[in-house]
Amino acid sequence: MLEVMVIVDRVAPSNTSVLITGESGTGKEVIARAIHNRSSRAENRLQIIDCTAIPESLFESALFGHVKGAFTGAVKDQAGQLKAADGGTAFFDELGELPLTSQSKLLRVIQEQTFTPVGEDKPIQVDTRFICATNRDLQAEVHAGRFRQDLFYRLAVIHIELPPLRQRGDDIVLLAEHFLQQLRSNESLVGGFSEGAIQCIKRYRWPGNIRELRNVVERSITLARGEQIEVDDLPAAVGNPSQSQNEGDQGFDLAEVSRDEALDTADHAYLTRLLEKHHGVIASAARQAGLSRQGMNKLLKRHGIDADEYRK
Numbered sequence: 412m413l414e415v416m417v418i419v420d421r422v423a424p425s426n427t428s429v430l431i432t433g434e435s436g437t438g439k440e441v442i443a444r445a446i447h448n449r450s451s452r453a454e455n456r457l458q459i460i461d462c463t464a465i466p467e468s469l470f471e472s473a474l475f476g477h478v479k480g481a482f483t484g485a486v487k488d489q490a491g492q493l494k495a496a497d498g499g500t501a502f503f504d505e506l507g508e509l510p511l512t513s514q515s516k517l518l519r520v521i522q523e524q525t526f527t528p529v530g531e532d533k534p535i536q537v538d539t540r541f542i543c544a545t546n547r548d549l550q551a552e553v554h555a556g557r558f559r560q561d562l563f564y565r566l567a568v569i570h571i572e573l574p575p576l577r578q579r580g581d582d583i584v585l586l587a588e589h590f591l592q593q594l595r596s597n598e599s600l601v602g603g604f605s606e607g608a609i610q611c612i613k614r615y616r617w618p619g620n621i622r623e624l625r626n627v628v629e630r631s632i633t634l635a636r637g638e639q640i641e642v643d644d645l646p647a648a649v650g651n652p653s654q655s656q657n658e659g660d661q662g663f664d665l666a667e668v669s670r671d672e673a674l675d676t677a678d679h680a681y682l683t684r685l686l687e688k689h690h691g692v693i694a695s696a697a698r699q700a701g702l703s704r705q706g707m708n709k710l711l712k713r714h715g716i717d718a719d720e721y722r723k
């Protein structure tokens with residue numbers, strides 16, 4: 412993390428575009444905020460643009476804005492999200508989900524720093540820094556023809572790769588201790604982790620990365636009865652992985668598991684099996700589950716599941 416923060420400090424003052432990659436929950440947005448906050452743009456806005464939330468047909472209108480009467484339903488002039496980022500930073504989250512046609516429009520804006528609202532004929536000039544994040548391997552997406560090579564090269568001038576938590580060695584325990592200090596209330600007796608709990612925390616694979624670790628620490632503080640967080644205070648998947656390995660299709664210990672937790676676990680198992688069947692293709696998995704692609708993306712994010720791991 413220290414090395415990442417050194418890069419953040421170095422790139423923050425420049426206007427260069429930055430690409431941040433890493434699995435869900437590794438802290439891409441946290442890093443984007445750190446870059447913005449340490450730049451001369453910090454007093455202006457960090458506009459977060461969730462690429463999964465913009466339907467392809469509304470990309471220009473959402474980003475560039477539109478004038479009254481530009482299309483049915485355009486009842487008044489509406490500024491787009493890029494106008495809000497003027498003088499500040501535009502953070503494109505989940506960039507890998509952007510369709511090819513939208514990618515070419517984005518490339519033009521990044522290169523020219525201008526865009527034209529729908530129904531307008533004069534372009535607007537902006538001064539915006541672009542930071543993009545994705546949990547996809549964009550180089551592989553380029554090879555597969557799903558991501559524009561020119562946009563990739565334009566963005567990857569500065570490429571920050573955030574490793575999954577399971578590859579961060581002793582950082583895992585340091586982060587767990589950091590969250591414990593940050594999240595415990597002043598009245599809380601809990602001051603640390605038992606040796607057994609630390610071993611479990613080190614061993615677990617943390618598919619949801621730092622987000623999952625933070626949630627686990629928060630939950631364990633609430634459940635802990637003594638001065639330490641014990642193995643029993645950790646969720647079964649972390650504290651007792653062999654027992655929870657077959658979760659989802661095996662019986663639950665009703666004394667240990669709430670209905671919400673049981674449903675969550677079953678949902679997780681359903682989603683991973685669905686992705687296995689559909690080889691990580693979100694669109695077809697979503698179709699079988701009767702969900703929109705966006706809905707499926709949200710669900711996968713909540714469960715810390717990376718569809719790419721199921722690609723074949």
Ligand SMILES: Nc1ncnc2c1ncn2[C@@H]1O[C@H](COP(=O)(O)OP(=O)(O)OP(=O)(O)O)[C@@H](O)[C@H]1O
Binds near residue numbers: 434504625712
């Ligand atoms: N360096 C960090 N220090 C402290 N907490 C962190 C750090 N990185 C991430 N977190 C915690 O993890 C959570 C998830 O981080 P963030 O939203 O930045 O991940 P992400 O990689 O953008 O995830 P996603 O791809 O799912 O959007 C944050 O809300 C924060 O609680």
